[in-house]
Amino acid sequence: MTLNQADAAPMMPVIDCHIHLFDVNRPQGVPWPAKTDAIYKTALPDRYRKIATPFGIVGAIEVEASPWLEDNQWVLDVAAKDKIIVGTVGDLEPDKADFRKQLDRFHKNPLFRGIRYGNLWDRDFTANISKPETIAGLKAIADADLVMDSANPDPKLIRDLVRLTDKIPTLRVVVDHLARLEKPKDPAALKAYVADLHELGKRPQVFCKVSGVVRRVNGKVPEDPAFYTAAIDELWDVFGEDRLVYGSDWPNSDLWAEYPVEFKVVKAYFDAKGHLAAEKYFWRNSVKAYKWVKRDGSQPG
Numbered sequence: 001m002t003l004n005q006a007d008a009a010p011m012m013p014v015i016d017c018h019i020h021l022f023d024v025n026r027p028q029g030v031p032w033p034a035k036t037d038a039i040y041k042t043a044l045p046d047r048y049r050k051i052a053t054p055f056g057i058v059g060a061i062e063v064e065a066s067p068w069l070e071d072n073q074w075v076l077d078v079a080a081k082d083k084i085i086v087g088t089v090g091d092l093e094p095d096k097a098d099f100r101k102q103l104d105r106f107h108k109n110p111l112f113r114g115i116r117y118g119n120l121w122d123r124d125f126t127a128n129i130s131k132p133e134t135i136a137g138l139k140a141i142a143d144a145d146l147v148m149d150s151a152n153p154d155p156k157l158i159r160d161l162v163r164l165t166d167k168i169p170t171l172r173v174v175v176d177h178l179a180r181l182e183k184p185k186d187p188a189a190l191k192a193y194v195a196d197l198h199e200l201g202k203r204p205q206v207f208c209k210v211s212g213v214v215r216r217v218n219g220k221v222p223e224d225p226a227f228y229t230a231a232i233d234e235l236w237d238v239f240g241e242d243r244l245v246y247g248s249d250w251p252n253s254d255l256w257a258e259y260p261v262e263f264k265v266v267k268a269y270f271d272a273k274g275h276l277a278a279e280k281y282f283w284r285n286s287v288k289a290y291k292w293v294k295r296d297g298s299q300p301g
C-alpha cells in the first residue's frame with residue numbers, strides 16, 4: 001500500500017517520545033543493535049529529521065540504547081548539536097553505589113530527563129526493586145523531578161510497577177510498548193494482569209506511551225489502522241486521554257514497518273477522538289510526562 005504523507009501528517013506539532021540514537025561507525029562499536037540485525041545502520045538526528053519531519057514531528061526524546069555509562073554523555077553531546085532532540089532518557093542503575101554521583105553529573109544537563117529501567121540488559125527488575133538501595137535511587141529520581149521509563153513490558157513488569165509506585169508514589173513512570181505485550185493465555189493469569197494494569201491506570205503519575213503498536217501476523221504486517229483499534233482502545237480505557245503519549249520506537253520500529261505506516265495507525269485512531277485528544281496525545285501530555293526542553297520556535301509549549 002502506498003501511503004500519502006499529506007494524509008498522514010497531523011494538523012499540529014508532534015513530539016516523538018521514543019527514538020534511539022547510535023553510531024555503528026564508532027571505534028568502540030555499539031552494544032545494540034547487533035551487526036546481524038536489519039536495523040544495524042547509524043541512526044542520528046539528521047537521518048531521523050528526513051524521515052519524521054514530513055509528519056509534523058518538531059521534537060523527539062531519545063531513549064537509551066546502551067548500558068555503557070559514557071554513552072549517556074555521548075547522547076547528550078549528539079543532542080547538543082541538533083535542536084530536534086528535546087530530551088534524553090539515559091541508562092543508570094539506581095542500586096549501584098555511585099548512582100547519585102552519576103545522576104548529579106548528567107542531570108546538570110537539562111536535556112537529561114530521567115532513566116530507563118525494566119526488562120533490558122539482563123537485569124532482574126523484580127529482584128532489584130526489592131532492594132532498599134534501588135528504592136532510594138529511584139526516590140532520588142522522583143525528588144529531582146525526573147522520569148522513569150519502563151522497558152519491554154510483560155505481565156510481571158506491570159505487577160512490579162504497581163509495587164514500585166506503591167513504594168514511591170511521587171515517581172513519574174512512563175510505560176512503553178504496551179500494545180505489543182503478549183497477554184497470558186491462562187484465564188487466572190489474564191485476570192491478574194488486567195487487574196494490575198487497571199490499578200496502574202488509577203495512578204495519575206503513570207503515563208503510557210502508545211508505541212510498538214504495529215505487529216506481524218502470519219508473516220505480514222497489517223497496515224489498516226482498524227486492525228489495531230482494539231489494542232489502543234484498551235490503553236485509552238485504562239489511562240485516558242490525559243496520560244497517553246506518542247512514541248515511534250524509531251529505528252527499531254523498522255523491524256515491523258517504516259515510519260509512515262506506524263504513524264498512520266496512531267494518527268487515524270487519535271484523529272477519530274477529536275482535535276483536543278489528538279493534541280494531548282501528540283504533544284501536550286509529553287510536557288507533563290517528561291518536562292522536556294523547548295529548543296526551537298517550532299516546538300509547542
